[in-house]
Amino acid sequence: MSEVQYEDAASVREQQKDLPLYAARVKIFPKEVAGVVRRYKWAVLIVLLGVYYIAPWLRWDRGPGAPDQAFLIDMPARRAYFLWIEIWPQEVYYLAGLLLIGAFGLFLATALFGRVWCGFTCPQTVWTDLFMWVERLVEGDRAARIRLDKSGWTVAKVAKRSLKHGVWILLSLLTGGAWIMYFNDAPTLVNDILLWQVTPSVLFFIGLFTATTYLLAGFAREQVCTYMCPWPRFQAAMFDEDSLIVTYEAWRGEPRGPHKKGTDWDGRGDCVACNQCVAVCPTGIDIRDGNQLECIGCGLCIDACNDVMARVGRPANLIAYDSINRQNARAQGQTAKYRLIRPRTIIYTVLLVIVGVVIMASLWTRPVVDVNVLRDRNPLFVRLTDGSIRNGFTIKILNKQRSEQGYVLDVDGLPGESMSVVGQDTASPTVYLTAAPDAVTTYRIYVRVPRDSLKSGTVPFDFVLSQHPIVEGGVTSRHESVFRGPEK
Amino acid sequence: MPTKPEKDAITGTEIRSHEWDGIQEMDNPLPRWWLYVFYASILISIIYMVLYPAIPGITGYTKGILGYTERHALEADLVAHRESQAGFFDRIAAATPAEIREDADLLNFALAGGKSAFADNCAPCHAAGGAGRAGFPNLADDDWLWGGSLDAIQTTLLHGIRWDQDDDTRVSEMPRFLADEILTTEQIADVTQYVLAFVNRADDPAAAARGAPIYAEQCGVCHGAKGEGNQELGSPRLSNDIWQYGGTADLVAAQIGNPQHGVMPSWSGRLDESTIKMLTVYVHSLGGGQ
Numbered sequence: 184m185s186e187v188q189y190e191d192a193a194s195v196r197e198q199q200k201d202l203p204l205y206a207a208r209v210k211i212f213p214k215e216v217a218g219v220v221r222r223y224k225w226a227v228l229i230v231l232l233g234v235y236y237i238a239p240w241l242r243w244d245r246g247p248g249a250p251d252q253a254f255l256i257d258m259p260a261r262r263a264y265f266l267w268i269e270i271w272p273q274e275v276y277y278l279a280g281l282l283l284i285g286a287f288g289l290f291l292a293t294a295l296f297g298r299v300w301c302g303f304t305c306p307q308t309v310w311t312d313l314f315m316w317v318e319r320l321v322e323g324d325r326a327a328r329i330r331l332d333k334s335g336w337t338v339a340k341v342a343k344r345s346l347k348h349g350v351w352i353l354l355s356l357l358t359g360g361a362w363i364m365y366f367n368d369a370p371t372l373v374n375d376i377l378l379w380q381v382t383p384s385v386l387f388f389i390g391l392f393t394a395t396t397y398l399l400a401g402f403a404r405e406q407v408c409t410y411m412c413p414w415p416r417f418q419a420a421m422f423d424e425d426s427l428i429v430t431y432e433a434w435r436g437e438p439r440g441p442h443k444k445g446t447d448w449d450g451r452g453d454c455v456a457c458n459q460c461v462a463v464c465p466t467g468i469d470i471r472d473g474n475q476l477e478c479i480g481c482g483l484c485i486d487a488c489n490d491v492m493a494r495v496g497r498p499a500n501l502i503a504y505d506s507i508n509r510q511n512a513r514a515q516g517q518t519a520k521y522r523l524i525r526p527r528t529i530i531y532t533v534l535l536v537i538v539g540v541v542i543m544a545s546l547w548t549r550p551v552v553d554v555n556v557l558r559d560r561n562p563l564f565v566r567l568t569d570g571s572i573r574n575g576f577t578i579k580i581l582n583k584q585r586s587e588q589g590y591v592l593d594v595d596g597l598p599g600e601s602m603s604v605v606g607q608d609t610a611s612p613t614v615y616l617t618a619a620p621d622a623v624t625t626y627r628i629y630v631r632v633p634r635d636s637l638k639s640g641t642v643p644f645d646f647v648l649s650q651h652p653i654v655e656g657g658v659t660s661r662h663e664s665v666f667r668g669p670e671k
Numbered sequence: 672m673p674t675k676p677e678k679d680a681i682t683g684t685e686i687r688s689h690e691w692d693g694i695q696e697m698d699n700p701l702p703r704w705w706l707y708v709f710y711a712s713i714l715i716s717i718i719y720m721v722l723y724p725a726i727p728g729i730t731g732y733t734k735g736i737l738g739y740t741e742r743h744a745l746e747a748d749l750v751a752h753r754e755s756q757a758g759f760f761d762r763i764a765a766a767t768p769a770e771i772r773e774d775a776d777l778l779n780f781a782l783a784g785g786k787s788a789f790a791d792n793c794a795p796c797h798a799a800g801g802a803g804r805a806g807f808p809n810l811a812d813d814d815w816l817w818g819g820s821l822d823a824i825q826t827t828l829l830h831g832i833r834w835d836q837d838d839d840t841r842v843s844e845m846p847r848f849l850a851d852e853i854l855t856t857e858q859i860a861d862v863t864q865y866v867l868a869f870v871n872r873a874d875d876p877a878a879a880a881r882g883a884p885i886y887a888e889q890c891g892v893c894h895g896a897k898g899e900g901n902q903e904l905g906s907p908r909l910s911n912d913i914w915q916y917g918g919t920a921d922l923v924a925a926q927i928g929n930p931q932h933g934v935m936p937s938w939s940g941r942l943d944e945s946t947i948k949m950l951t952v953y954v955h956s957l958g959g960g961q
Contacts, residue, residue: 410704410705561800562798562800562801562802562809562811565802565811566812566912567959570912573812606775625779627782629958
């Protein structure tokens with residue numbers, strides 16, 4: 184057994200006295216940068232924000248009585264519309280499928296290209312980028328912002344800060360407002376908002392998403408990625424030596440140091456220790472320390488370094504967006520191929536294709552009519568005065584079409600049976616039912632069988648529902664059930 | 672043993688002096704945003720305690736300045752719910768059960784309302800789905816004591832059966848043939864065989880033959896010459912195999928000798944008119960409605 188040491192309580196308290204209770208946030212003032220990666224980032228940002236703001240305004244004709252918004256999640260009516268697809272609540276598994284596609288897509292992209300999701304397309308990155316752009320417009324670039332931050336509360340500082348936060352809140356409002364459009368008819372809602380005729384729930388959700396946008400993009404920023412987001416923690420599992428990552432080529436850069444123009448480059452590395460890569464980093468790290476958790480792979484340091492390398496006349500890509508294998512090969516003066524096809528990428532692709540095909544197939548073959556047969560359990564059966572046995576059933580016809588459908592209900596496998604429907608007065612072997620458009624229609628059905636024709640206490644049989652009148656593409660479906668009676 | 676705080680070589684963070692199996696812990700402070708969330712939670716809990724009922728005492732509890740109680744919230748919900756159904760209730764109040772059955776919307780509403788009222792008020796005796804139990808009639812079959820038309824069901828619901836407090840209640844009483852010494856035990860056994868013969872269940876044809884004249888004299892007036900029953904009097908039909916108090920010879924004889932009489936309360940005054948109409952339509956829909 185190891186020896187246990189007991190602390191003197193007073194001494195521990197003494198030790199804790201001079202420790203801060205929380206970590207102070209290191210303020211980050213990313214510098215403006217221009218270059219290829221930055222241009223890609225702007226392009227992605229414009230496309231993504233464009234899609235986000237424009238999508239709810241797209242129209243899609245679904246016929247009379249149906250909403251004509253291309254992308255709409257209608258909570259009160261319990262329907263979701265995606266172009267030609269209409270999802271009912273019981274079909275949320277399509278959402279699970281969508282999430283699976285998203286997950287495998289992310290795995291594949293990460294295995295191939297590293298943290299492109301984090302660096303380019305994650306909403307946290309996109310909106311933070313947008314907010315930083317506003318910040319730069321109002322307060323100036325890195326040096327000016329640091330100066331402003333350190334200065335006292337002058338009129339100019341108050342004005343600049345107010346303007347910045349004002350624009351941020353406006354952007355947040357637009358973000359929160361646009362989110363609500365996906366859950367309401369966009370033109371109607373905008374009209375209602377302008378006339379101030381909105382429901383408290385709409386106001387609440389606009390307020391909620393406004394507040395989260397303002398908080399996450401204005402203040403939390405890289406802390407979301409570093410502390411809150413689970414994705415950086417386990418995405419390392421998708422990386423291998425052939426994934427593209429942002430790294431510093433230490434073999435070429437070291438030993439680093441300031442370089443005077445015109446002096447020799449012999450015996451030293453290409454890194455001139457200008458710290459531009461640190462200055463532009465939105466998460467405030469030094470990429471020369473190697474690949475690290477905080478790095479979101481945005482590649483802005485590549486632009487910054489390439490700019491400097493061009494100016495000092497050294498080859499570009501000292502900070503490179505490349506795979507570990509290729510960088511190692513280059514360090515030894517060789518070249519290596521970028522391997523796109525690897526077991527890992529094959530597996531992710533196969534999974535992606537499987538889920539995609541399953542979802543598409545199930546969407547394609549999705550029945551437009553769904554029938555549920557529920558048999559009464561209380562009572563299981565009823566004995567009638569003439570000795571015959573009656574069972575009760577509830578039949579629900581779920582009609583996903585926009586028109587009323589007619590059906591003939593038959594029973595197969597019960598000799599001598601007769602049927603009746605609650606609310607319809609005729610008792611006959613054939614029953615006519617109608618299914619209301621875009622709704623679930625419920626019928627109570629009684630099936631009666633002479634005592635003598637029941638061979639046992641449990642007789643399996645089928646309900647047969649066929650389109651009536653016969654139309655092209657009309658469906659006939661069978662639904663298994665059992666007829667219960669007294670045991671012999 | 673007090674020691675000087677040890678620092679981690681790489682980060683410079685202090686290391687807590689305790690150690691488990693060689694594992695030591697760095698004394699990293701909490702992130703600031705986390706602390707803010709923590710403080711905000713404390714603030715919210717204080718605001719909550721001011722606004723809402725929170726702290727229990729010996730005789731009561733702090734009420735909170737909003738005066739919120741779940742009971743009032745429920746009552747408000749129920750009022751709002753009833754208001755939303757008012758249109759249906761008005762239409763049902765204005766319609767007869769037969770008219771309700773004609774209107775698909777009203778029928779659906781009445782069946783749902785009737786089902787829930789049945790579960791609350793009727794199911795304790797008549798069982799879920801009206802399946803009935805010994806002594807309490809099955810409402811799902813087509814054998815009715817007092818009639819299975821909408822009107823007859825509504826009358827039974829309104830006034831009850833053998834319910835003293837209602838002057839219009841349905842009343843009938845079968846004589847106690849043995850207890851009042853109208854028939855002997857042997858005669859009752861013979862009549863029992865005769866009655867069981869209606870459904871081909873007699874096991875003593877001779878006794879059944881002896882019972883025929885007794886039946887004609889004592890029973891036929893109410894139960895009909897061929898045991899067809901009489902819904903005017905609430906006398907059960909005997910010519911089918913549905914038995915309220917059991918269909919074995921012993922139980923039939925017991926019912927003749929010292930009959931049990933079912934009692935059902937009148938529901939007018941306990942349930943409103945609309946609920947009774949919904950119950951009428953629901954019971955009628957259980958399968959035996961005539």
